Amino acid sequence: MSTTLVATSGRISGSSEARRIRRDEKIPAVIYGQGMEPVSVIVDRRDLRLALSGAAGSNTILEIKVDGNVYPAVVKDMQRHPVRRTVAHVDFLRINMSEELTIAVPVRLVGEAKAVVSEGGLVDPSQDTIDIVTTPANMPSEIAIDISAMQPGDVIRLGQITLPAGTRALGDADLPIVTAIAGSKAEAAPVAAAEAAPADGDAKPKS
Secondary structure, three states, rough: OOOEEEEEEOOOOOOOOOOOHOOOEHHHHEEOOOEEEEEEEEEEEHHEEEEEEEOHHHHHEEEHHHHHHHEEEEEEEEOOOOOOOEEEEEEEEEOOOOOOEEEEEEEEOOOOOOHHHOOEEEEEOOOOOOEEOOOOOOOOOEEEEEOOOOOOOOOOEHHOOOOOOEEEEOOOOEEEEEEEEOHHHHHHHHHHHHHHHHOHOOOOOOO
16 A cells, blocks of 8 residues: 655755755655656655654655656655754655565564563564565565564574565575574573582492
8 A cells, every 4th residue: 555745846956955945844855766767856854754654664655746747656765864863865766566676674573482581581683674575566564473482592584484475585594583592590500400410429329
């Protein structure tokens, strides 16, 4: 499902003009791709924030309306101010809804690894995102991974993850995505057992 974003054409290039645009709570941007000439536009800062506020975030499919034309697009790059971290410029990539593209999809952990928690350990996502290849129509907003069955020391790797239909992952199938890290209780158990066992020379003879 796409989200509509209205943009204004006729943006004048130059740093002073860009600063003026930002003072008006707007953002300079460009739309390019799919054999088109790049189009310099201006988008409202609030409108962009609302358009990207859904579950898909920056992977949201946008229908950018400019002077009666509609460009299906996604955010390709979002430049931010080095100090304030506000969005300073946006690159929109025009897409074809039937052609594949590569995106980074956020990972969301589902459930509770009780066996890990009971040992004082924790479950650590080794990767915050997974790179996948998909068409815009099949683009997922997230990849949910069930961790409830994990034991201390378990690792869920890329090749073990069930991806949504119409998508495929990029990268090594052995890439760790989620790791269950053993805690103090799990580490203390073998040490306590070793201390309780008699030394070789101290074993008592059977009566």
